[in-house]
Amino acid sequence: MSIAMPAPNQDVIARGPQIVAALQAVLPADAVIHDPQETRAYECDALTAYRCPPLAVVLPRTTAQVAAIMRLCNDMGVPVVPRGAGTSLAGGALPTADCVILGTMRLRDVLEIDTDNRFIRVQSGITNLAVSAELESHGFFYAPDPSSQLACTIAGNIAMNSGGAHCLKYGVTTNNLMGATVVLSTGEIVEMGGPEAGPDGLDMLGLFCGSEGQLGVVTEAILRILPRPEGARPVLIGFGDAEVAGECVANIIRSGVIPVAIEYMDEPCLRAVESFAKAGYPTCNAVLIVEVEGSADEIADQIARIREIADALNPVEFRESRNADEAAKIWKGRKSAFGAMGKLGDYICLDGTVPVGQLPYTLRRIGELSREHGLEVANVFHAGDGNMHPLILFNANQPGDLARAEAFGNDILRLCVEVGGCLTGEHGVGIEKRDLMSTQYAPDDLAIQMEIKDLFDPQWLLNAAKVFPLQASAAHRGRAAE
Ligand SMILES: Cc1cc2nc3c(=O)[nH]c(=O)nc-3n(C[C@H](O)[C@H](O)[C@H](O)COP(=O)(O)OP(=O)(O)OC[C@H]3O[C@@H](n4cnc5c(N)ncnc54)[C@H](O)[C@@H]3O)c2cc1C
Numbered sequence: 001m002s003i004a005m006p007a008p009n010q011d012v013i014a015r016g017p018q019i020v021a022a023l024q025a026v027l028p029a030d031a032v033i034h035d036p037q038e039t040r041a042y043e044c045d046a047l048t049a050y051r052c053p054p055l056a057v058v059l060p061r062t063t064a065q066v067a068a069i070m071r072l073c074n075d076m077g078v079p080v081v082p083r084g085a086g087t088s089l090a091g092g093a094l095p096t097a098d099c100v101i102l103g104t105m106r107l108r109d110v111l112e113i114d115t116d117n118r119f120i121r122v123q124s125g126i127t128n129l130a131v132s133a134e135l136e137s138h139g140f141f142y143a144p145d146p147s148s149q150l151a152c153t154i155a156g157n158i159a160m161n162s163g164g165a166h167c168l169k170y171g172v173t174t175n176n177l178m179g180a181t182v183v184l185s186t187g188e189i190v191e192m193g194g195p196e197a198g199p200d201g202l203d204m205l206g207l208f209c210g211s212e213g214q215l216g217v218v219t220e221a222i223l224r225i226l227p228r229p230e231g232a233r234p235v236l237i238g239f240g241d242a243e244v245a246g247e248c249v250a251n252i253i254r255s256g257v258i259p260v261a262i263e264y265m266d267e268p269c270l271r272a273v274e275s276f277a278k279a280g281y282p283t284c285n286a287v288l289i290v291e292v293e294g295s296a297d298e299i300a301d302q303i304a305r306i307r308e309i310a311d312a313l314n315p316v317e318f319r320e321s322r323n324a325d326e327a328a329k330i331w332k333g334r335k336s337a338f339g340a341m342g343k344l345g346d347y348i349c350l351d352g353t354v355p356v357g358q359l360p361y362t363l364r365r366i367g368e369l370s371r372e373h374g375l376e377v378a379n380v381f382h383a384g385d386g387n388m389h390p391l392i393l394f395n396a397n398q399p400g401d402l403a404r405a406e407a408f409g410n411d412i413l414r415l416c417v418e419v420g421g422c423l424t425g426e427h428g429v430g431i432e433k434r435d436l437m438s439t440q441y442a443p444d445d446l447a448i449q450m451e452i453k454d455l456f457d458p459q460w461l462l463n464a465a466k467v468f469p470l471q472a473s474a475a476h477r478g479r480a481a482e
């Protein structure tokens with residue numbers, strides 16, 4: 001394990017029974033879990049290499065209950081880690097031994113659907129997929145579609161500013177979030193934004209979206225909804241050269257065509273996917289899946305333009321889907337890519353983002369770094385917005401292999417920043433990229449971010465030890481206490 005966590009507060013741990021009793025006094029009996037056998041279920045998120053059972057878990061059903069928990073933890077000086085479904089790949093929901101996990105998964109009601117004004121109001125623990133399922137009969141959908149959408153919650157999506165394959169055209173969570181109800185560390189309930197076009201005042205919603213549980217607990221959300229498009233069609237383009245595929249992505253974006261999605265898979269990924277999902281992909285070094293949508297004429301026009309761009313780069317294959325079955329077949333391999341890689345062994349999934357024009361160079365450098373570190377890497381990612389997901393394969397049973405994989409991952413993330421990109425496109429910082437934040441931000445920039453946390457969470461009880469480099473945050477809090 002190479003990512004350090006601070007020592008837990010022993011005073012809080014010693015007061016465990018008292019803290020649990022106080023929580024039981026303000027919540028229904030089934031909403032407080034403290035049996036170590038049961039709290040183990042919450043000991044990690046999807047960054048499973050890091051685990052730590054929490055002091056207790058609380059599962060409120062209402063905003064008022066969340067407010068009561070926050071007030072109590074604030075008064076008793078107890079750290080709180082908000083949690084949705086625990087699918088964070090960055091360790092964002094990892095507990096500490098002295099913390100209360102505040103799970104919002106029981107807050108899952110749909111409160112209002114307004115198709116005239118195009119919004120849905122939900123409790124934040126509803127899953128992403130359940131939102132679009134609710135909207136289907138109304139002819140609407142919610143655009144951000146993380147691959148984890150069956151499990152992940154809207155709260156987690158807001159905290160991580162999540163994206164997905166279809167965010168190239170519609171934007172990520174922040175572009176589709178209209179309002180939120182947030183409980184602050186003191187238990188105060190605050191409404192941000194709203195269904196009206198442009199609320200006055202500072203953009204608090206923009207500040208909270210992507211704040212990774214550092215500033216407050218989201219309990220309700222107002223989400224922008226969109227009418228379902230008339231039709232959508234993916235094409236598959238195979239290339240003999242991985243860098244040329246990257247060039248094709250840059251050329252499509254430069255041309256002004258805006259597909260809904262451009263997904264990229266390289267040869268190691270294609271090999272894994274073919275033996276796992278038998279999707280019938282061509283044998284080549286890279287495949288792009290480009291999906292366009294609109295009326296039949298709009299779709300035909302966009303596909304013709306994409307074909308022209310691809311043909312100039314001599315693709316191995318250009319496959320158009322002509323019906324729903326063929327479309328599903330094209331997507332099948334991409335959708336099972338993470339599962340297919342999991343069959344090959346342990347992996348860590350990175351999330352750096354680069355300017356689209358830098359994709360060919362970045363892919364070449366990742367290949368070189370893979371040889372230098374002696375570890376295999378597969379690339380599968382949202383290429384249209386340069387959001388890369390290199391999957392680094394390693395053997396968790398081999399001592400030292402995880403640390404080697406993490407060192408390789410850090411080199412890739414530094415490369416992303418070097419070429420003008422950033423550490424995270426959608427998975428967030430969590431613990432995974434926490435200590436790399438100073439690669440991207442100057443000390444003054446980080447200090448401003450920490451001062452904002454001071455304002456909302458003066459005791460640093462909310463999801464501390466995430467996002468900000470440990471040394472920098474310790475020094476900052478030391479100075480603030482002087
Ligand atoms: C197989 C797989 C595929 C994935 N694909 C994608 C993808 O395509 N796009 C993408 O963006 N992500 C993806 N992810 C990452 C993950 O699903 C997202 O980050 C998701 O938004 C996390 O939601 P969650 O409900 O699981 O949140 P959790 O993992 O429980 O928490 C994530 C963060 O949100 C905070 N948080 C949770 N609830 C609240 C709340 N109520 N208030 C304030 N903060 C809160 C937590 O403290 C933590 O920091 C993938 C993960 C997996 C395992």
